[in-house]
Amino acid sequence: MRANTSRALLALTIAASLNGAACAADAPAAAASQPVNAVPPAFATAFNAAQDLLKNGNGAGALAKLKELDALPDQTPYEKYLIQRVRAPAEYAINDFTNALADFNALVDNPLLPATDKLIMLKSSAGIYYSSEQYAKAAVAIQRYLDAGGDDPQMKSLLTQAQYGAKDYPAAAKSARAEVDADYAAGRVPSEKLLRLLYSAYVGMKDDAGAVTAVEHMAVDYPKAEYWADLISRTREIDNFSDRLVPDYYRLKAQVLGQVDDRERLNYAAITARQGYPIEAKKVLDAAFASQKPFTGTSLADANKLRAEINKAAATDLAQMAANESAARSAKDGNALVGQGLNETLNDNAAKGAELIEQGIAKGGLRAPDEARLHLGYAQIRAGRTADALKTFQAINGGAPGTTQLAHVWILYAQSQLKAPATASK
Numbered sequence: 001m002r003a004n005t006s007r008a009l010l011a012l013t014i015a016a017s018l019n020g021a022a023c024a025a026d027a028p029a030a031a032a033s034q035p036v037n038a039v040p041p042a043f044a045t046a047f048n049a050a051q052d053l054l055k056n057g058n059g060a061g062a063l064a065k066l067k068e069l070d071a072l073p074d075q076t077p078y079e080k081y082l083i084q085r086v087r088a089p090a091e092y093a094i095n096d097f098t099n100a101l102a103d104f105n106a107l108v109d110n111p112l113l114p115a116t117d118k119l120i121m122l123k124s125s126a127g128i129y130y131s132s133e134q135y136a137k138a139a140v141a142i143q144r145y146l147d148a149g150g151d152d153p154q155m156k157s158l159l160t161q162a163q164y165g166a167k168d169y170p171a172a173a174k175s176a177r178a179e180v181d182a183d184y185a186a187g188r189v190p191s192e193k194l195l196r197l198l199y200s201a202y203v204g205m206k207d208d209a210g211a212v213t214a215v216e217h218m219a220v221d222y223p224k225a226e227y228w229a230d231l232i233s234r235t236r237e238i239d240n241f242s243d244r245l246v247p248d249y250y251r252l253k254a255q256v257l258g259q260v261d262d263r264e265r266l267n268y269a270a271i272t273a274r275q276g277y278p279i280e281a282k283k284v285l286d287a288a289f290a291s292q293k294p295f296t297g298t299s300l301a302d303a304n305k306l307r308a309e310i311n312k313a314a315a316t317d318l319a320q321m322a323a324n325e326s327a328a329r330s331a332k333d334g335n336a337l338v339g340q341g342l343n344e345t346l347n348d349n350a351a352k353g354a355e356l357i358e359q360g361i362a363k364g365g366l367r368a369p370d371e372a373r374l375h376l377g378y379a380q381i382r383a384g385r386t387a388d389a390l391k392t393f394q395a396i397n398g399g400a401p402g403t404t405q406l407a408h409v410w411i412l413y414a415q416s417q418l419k420a421p422a423t424a425s426k
Contacts, residue, residue: 039079043072050086059093062086081112092124097132101125119150130158135165157194164197169204176201180217192222220416228256231412235405242400244371247272247280251378252406256413260284262291266303269310276339278313280346285310317343325356333365338372341379350382370399370407377410390414 039047050065066087069079088103104125107113113121122145129138139162142155160179163172176198183190195218202210212234219227232253235241250268253260260268265288273281285307317324321343328336337360345353357376366372373396380389393414396407 039082043069043079047082047086054086054090054093057093059090062090063094066090078112081110092128097128101128104128119145119148122148123150123152123155126155126158130162133165135162138162139166139168139171160197164201167204169201173198173201173205173207173210189221190217192218195221216412220412220419223416225257231409232256235402235409238401238405241402244275244400245402245406247275247277248374248406252409255381262288266299266306270306273306273310273313277343277346278310278317279343281310282314283346318347334360334363335365335367336360337363338366338375342375345379345382350379354379354383354385368399370396370403374399374403374407377407381410381414386414386417390418
């Protein structure tokens with residue numbers, strides 16, 4: 001988490017140190033009528049030389065020249081202030097962070113420091129604390145900078161990182177959440193780095209709900225397999241997840257991630273065949289056997305036996321598709337139409353499948369209306385009707401345990417498909 005701001009910080013500090021101080025030192029002191037903030041010629045000569053050395057990147061030379069000024073007797077508060085303004089960035093330039101911090105912090109509280117320069121000094125102190133991994137002190141210094149009117153957005157971001165580095169996870173989560181909300185309110189996509197920090201802060205404070213929210217944002221805005229896999233796996237972590245929804249879990253996983261795990265394929269095929277969808281089961285096993293090492297030992301024997309049964313059932317189903325559709329249309333309720341529509345979808349005819357399921361829902365009398373909507377949304381996704389699918393999933397508000405959880409991830413997936421993915425992190 002080391003900040004990469006050394007050059008910029010040093011340049012700002014030098015500019016602040018030289019612009020206001022040079023004028024006072026350039027003019028030799030007058031007689032009795034000299035202004036309060038004037039300096040004698042001997043001081044001005046050495047001071048201007050120290051400034052020039054610092055401007056040319058010679059921090060050590062500047063510090064050596066300033067030591068000549070320390071030897072001058074009867075220094076006024078203003079002269080001491082001028083020395084400190086050059087000494088602080090010179091110390092920083094040679095990586096003497098301890099003394100640089102002491103001088104920068106003293107300058108902040110010096111009444112001779114112009115109000116316009118206070119923010120620069122606060123920013124300098126904050127940057128040094130952060131770059132030297134003193135995160136707790138960095139957070140305090142950055143907050144002082146912001147409270148004093150500083151509005152550099154990079155410093156706001158640095159505050160969040162400093163709080164996280166100091167393991168103040170509640171403060172880091174609050175700051176990161178504010179940044180994320182501000183980005184969304186302004187129509188911007190938060191950086192992936194910021195969202196990951198928000199997630200880590202929630203994990204640090206053991207706020208699982210907050211962590212899930214952060215992962216949801218990352219999945220939608222930066223759709224990566226690791227984020228989706230996390231969200232999908234959570235859908236089955238609820239109590240009493242319905243066995244009927246296991247194939248729907250696998251369908252979600254296959255759609256979003258491109259495939260299910262090899263070790264899940266046999267179970268996927270067996271359950272979906274048992275539910276009356278051998279066409280889907282055949283596709284699952286065919287894909288498994290097409291891979292290099294789908295099954296071994298007992299699993300291979302089970303898979304071969306199941307495959308023979310499934311191939312026969314799938315052939316029968318395909319031969320009876322037209323007859324099954326006709327029977328479904330003649331049924332008194334919409335359950336058969338919903339089932340036939342899902343079967344068409346699984347047979348890569350999602351457009352017709354979605355139409356049949358819509359007709360079944362409209363016909364009514366459904367045993368599981370929210371499950372029917374889940375299947376409709378799936379068919380609409382497969383048919384390329386993503387906007388319609390989003391509305392369908394959003395209408396689900398009940399059903400067997402796990403239905404709303406699956407629908408929620410489908411909603412996020414649909415949203416991610418309807419927006420252009422973010423391509424860069426800030």
